[in-house]
Amino acid sequence: xxxxxxxxxxxxxxxxxxxxxxxxxxxxxxxxxxxxxxxxxxxxxxxxxxxxxxxxxxxxxxxxxxxxxxxxxxxxxxxxxxxxxxxxxxxxxxxxxxxxxxxxxxxxxxxxxxxxxxxxxxxxxxxxxxxxxxxxxxxxxxxxxxxxxxxxxxxxxxxxxxxxxxxxxxxxxxxxxxxxxxxxxxxxxxxxxxxxxxxxxxxxxxxxxxxxxxxxxxxxxxxxxxxxxxxxxxxxxxxxxxxxxxxxxxxxxxxxxxxxxxxxxxxxxxxxxxxxxxxxxxxxxxxxxxxxxxxxxxxxxxxxxxxxxxxxxxxxxxxxxxxxxxxxxxxxxxxxxxxxxxxxxxxxxxxxxxxxxxxxxxxxxxxxxxxxxxxxxxxxxxxxxxxxxxxxxxxxxxxxxxxxxxxxxxxxxxxxxxxxxxxxxxxxxxxxxxxxxxxxxxxxxxxxxxxxxxxxxxxxxxxxxxxxxxxxxxxxxxxxxxxxxxxxxxxxxxxxxxxxxxxxxxxxxxxxxxxxxxxxxxxxxxxxxxxxxxxxxxxxxxxxxxxxxxxxxxxxxxxxxxxxxxxxxxxxxxxxxxxxxxxxxxxxxxxxxxxxxxxxxxxxxxxxxxxxxxxxxxxxxxxxxxxxxxxxxxxxxxxxxxxxxxxxxxxxxxxxxxxxxxxxxxxxxxxxxxxxxxxxxxxxxxxxxxxxxxxxxxxxxxxxxxxxxxxxxxxxxxxxxxxxxxxxxxxxxxxxxxxxxxxxxxx
DNA sequence: AACCGTACTC
Numbered sequence: 206x207x208x209x210x211x212x213x214x215x216x217x218x219x220x221x222x223x224x225x226x227x228x229x230x231x232x233x234x235x236x237x238x239x240x241x242x243x244x245x246x247x248x249x250x251x252x253x254x255x256x257x258x259x260x261x262x263x264x265x266x267x268x269x270x271x272x273x274x275x276x277x278x279x280x281x282x283x284x285x286x287x288x289x290x291x292x293x294x295x296x297x298x299x300x301x302x303x304x305x306x307x308x309x310x311x312x313x314x315x316x317x318x319x320x321x322x323x324x325x326x327x328x329x330x331x332x333x334x335x336x337x338x339x340x341x342x343x344x345x346x347x348x349x350x351x352x353x354x355x356x357x358x359x360x361x362x363x364x365x366x367x368x369x370x371x372x373x374x375x376x377x378x379x380x381x382x383x384x385x386x387x388x389x390x391x392x393x394x395x396x397x398x399x400x401x402x403x404x405x406x407x408x409x410x411x412x413x414x415x416x417x418x419x420x421x422x423x424x425x426x427x428x429x430x431x432x433x434x435x436x437x438x439x440x441x442x443x444x445x446x447x448x449x450x451x452x453x454x455x456x457x458x459x460x461x462x463x464x465x466x467x468x469x470x471x472x473x474x475x476x477x478x479x480x481x482x483x484x485x486x487x488x489x490x491x492x493x494x495x496x497x498x499x500x501x502x503x504x505x506x507x508x509x510x511x512x513x514x515x516x517x518x519x520x521x522x523x524x525x526x527x528x529x530x531x532x533x534x535x536x537x538x539x540x541x542x543x544x545x546x547x548x549x550x551x552x553x554x555x556x557x558x559x560x561x562x563x564x565x566x567x568x569x570x571x572x573x574x575x576x577x578x579x580x581x582x583x584x585x586x587x588x589x590x591x592x593x594x595x596x597x598x599x600x601x602x603x604x605x606x607x608x609x610x611x612x613x614x615x616x617x618x619x620x621x622x623x624x625x626x627x628x629x630x631x632x633x634x635x636x637x638x639x640x641x642x643x644x645x646x647x648x649x650x651x652x653x654x655x656x657x658x659x660x661x662x663x664x665x666x667x668x669x670x671x672x673x674x675x676x677x678x679x680x681x682x683x684x685x686x687x688x689x690x691x692x693x694x695x696x697x698x699x700x701x702x703x704x705x706x707x708x709x710x711x712x713x714x715x716x717x718x719x720x721x722x723x724x725x726x727x728x729x730x731x732x733x734x735x736x737x738x739x740x741x742x743x744x745x746x747x748x749x750x751x752x753x754x755x756x757x758x759x760x761x762x763x764x765x766x767x768x769x770x771x772x773x774x775x776x777x778x779x780x781x782x783x784x785x786x787x788x789x790x791x792x793x794x795x796x797x798x799x800x801x802x803x804x805x806x807x808x809x810x811x812x813x814x815x816x817x818x819x820x821x822x823x824x825x826x827x828x829x830x831x832x833x834x835x836x837x838x839x840x841x842x843x844x845x846x847x848x849x850x851x852x853x854x855x856x857x858x859x860x861x862x863x864x865x866x867x868x869x870x871x872x873x874x875x876x877x878x879x880x881x882x883x884x885x886x887x888x889x890x891x892x893x894x895x896x897x898x899x900x901x902x903x904x905x906x907x908x909x910x911x912x913x914x915x916x917x918x919x920x921x922x923x924x925x926x927x928x929x930x931x932x933x934x935x936x937x938x939x940x941x942x943x944x945x946x947x948x949x950x951x952x
Numbered sequence: 953a954a955c956c957g958t959a960c961t962c
Contacts (some may be wrong), residue, residue: 317959424962427953428958453954462953498953499954528954534955535955564955565955565956567955597956600955602956602958606957606958632957633958641959644959669959702959707959710961711961742961745961772962776962777961777962781962
């Protein structure tokens with residue numbers, strides 16, 4: 206490029222100036238035009254000025270007199286017949302028209318951007334990329350448009366970069382001096398490179414421009430910073446001001462991007478240091494965004510205390526938290542299951558005059574969805590609407606996902622339709638939520654129908670979508686199909702991740718193929734993916750259920766050795782396994798160990814032990830475990846009550862059984878089928894016929910089936926009381942339910 | 953420049 210420039214320089218220096226004068230009506234400034242613009246978005250760096258080289262000289266081909274006439278005629282025709290189709294206006298010029306004529310015409314149209322653009326578009330269609338003439342014309346058009354219409358220039362630069370990449374960048378630099386463009390064109394060029402994803406080119410451009418003494422503006426660099434992977438971003442963040450000899454100074458946005466990047470990779474400590482350095486080291490005080498970003502960083506790693514401390518700090522600096530700030534806190538509370546606390550924060554912010562935005566409401570809606578509290582969800586949607594906010598696509602996704610997880614697919618689908626009718630575009634995430642809803646219910650046909658629908662919309666299923674489908678297939682015991690699906694996914698260039706592997710491993714385990722599951726874990730390690738707590742828990746569960754407790758223990762040891770922290774589920778799996786293998790004493794020891802080591806057991810942990818003690822008809826030990834549970838402050842769940850009730854019934858402690866029955870009802874829990882049977886049998890034994898009859902009706906109303914002998918007892922009772930009609934109805938019901946049962950079993 | 957949504961273990 207430089208050689209070419211030098212060659213031209215010799216030949217045409219004088220005529221360039223003449224032509225420039227002719228075309229622009231003003232002389233070409235002698236110095237590099239960047240030198241006069243330090244006040245604007247780009248600046249010349251004086252400190253490195255000594256090593257600055259001038260922009261290359263470039264001269265367009267010189268028009269002959271005839272050429273100049275033709276160009277004048279051409280532009281005149283374009284102006285006069287601007288409403289006519291371009292091709293028709295140009296037709297009379299026919300074969301005389303060369304690419305050069307169009308290049309010469311462009312500057313004459315500088316004051317008429319629409320015309321210039323349509324001429325360029327026509328030119329580009331005649332000389333499709335990669336044509337050097339097209340690149341040249343596009344670069345020139347960008348220079349001509351840069352000052353008057355930056356957006357247009359940026360679009361042209363994008364077009365040029367898409368066609369020509371690096372060569373186009375050279376072209377823009379090469380044509381720069383002659384067209385006396387404003388140096389902001391380089392801001393636009395860098396922005397355009399970022400727009401089209403040419404991040405490496407953008408970075409190289411920044412450095413390359415320094416050699417000409419041009420420093421791209423901080424804001425243009427920010428758009429690059431924001432798009433770079435965190436490592437590269439930090440490198441550029443440190444390097445750009447240095448390389449530019451201080452010519453580039455980061456602004457608050459730049460710092461915020463760095464803080465955000467560090468938070469995203471969990472390095473909140475460095476993020477905090479950057480925030481602390483802003484004011485003293487750079488004279489750029491942190492703003493609300495800096496604080497909110499860091500607060501969000503702490504919230505996303507669960508550090509509420511630090512987040513609150515920063516809230517205090519920002520208040521001291523006179524910075525008022527905004528909806529973003531509060532939302533991070535609320536999201537953390539929701540994630541910890543403290544939705545009520547989150548709602549208190551919501552009313553606090555409202556009281557303090559901060560209007561919640563859609564994201565804040567979405568956080569609340571999602572929080573309540575995850576608790577399964579749909580009435581609170583609807584209350585929030587209502588409140589949101591009353592505040593004049595409309596649910597966005599993310600709000601709808603939360604809602605749909607919430608309904609799906611409650612198994613309410615009809616409602617979920619209706620809400621999805623509503624989302625469409627609101628003109629919102631569904632994306633792969635909302636489709637994945639729907640698909641997962643169907644998968645969880647085992648409705649694979651519906652799941653794949655939704656999958657096909659998203660394909661029809663031109664959406665690309667992601668690895669989450671595939672994991673959902675694969676998991677659904679696995680849970681239908683169709684590991685084969687799951688495998689096939691995952692292969693299809695890989696063929697589309699997507700890679701399996703830990704979740705996908707875990708689901709597959711689970712499918713293999715549940716299909717009884719532990720060996721293959723273990724091999725799959727080895728395979729995932731070979732693929733560079735680390736087995737996590739899910740992987741180990743799944744495999745441990747499989748070994749526990751097949752009675753191989755030693756292998757389960759071995760896996761526990763392995764995960765501990767690897768520094769993977771077991772979850773409550775891991776312990777529950779182990780506890781369940783021990784109980785199943787009759788190792789109740791080991792189970793009790795495990796429980797004590799957990800309490801001792803601060804691995805808080807939950808109701809499931811206690812339930813396993815209680816269940817097996819009560820199966821052993823040892824209600825003394827069962828009660829002891831129950832007391833231990835209460836003293837640990839673990840709240841009994843519905844299962845706990847059902848275990849206690851059936852246990853006490855079978856041990857003929859009807860007083861206790863009824864006591865727990867009343868208590869569970871008062872908590873809004875309901876009896877299981879087994880508990881109904883046990884309770885009714887116990888009551889009948891005690892001759893409490895009225896109560897027994899009441900429960901018998903109640904359980905049938907819920908669709909449960911009483912055991913045969915209980916039916917028989919009630920049929921006999923009706924016979925003896927000569928209540929023939931009722932007796933016969935019950936007989937019919939037994940027959941019907943048995944038939945239904947058989948049918949269900951057969952399918 | 954920052955906040956909200958999808959998959960895997962009992």
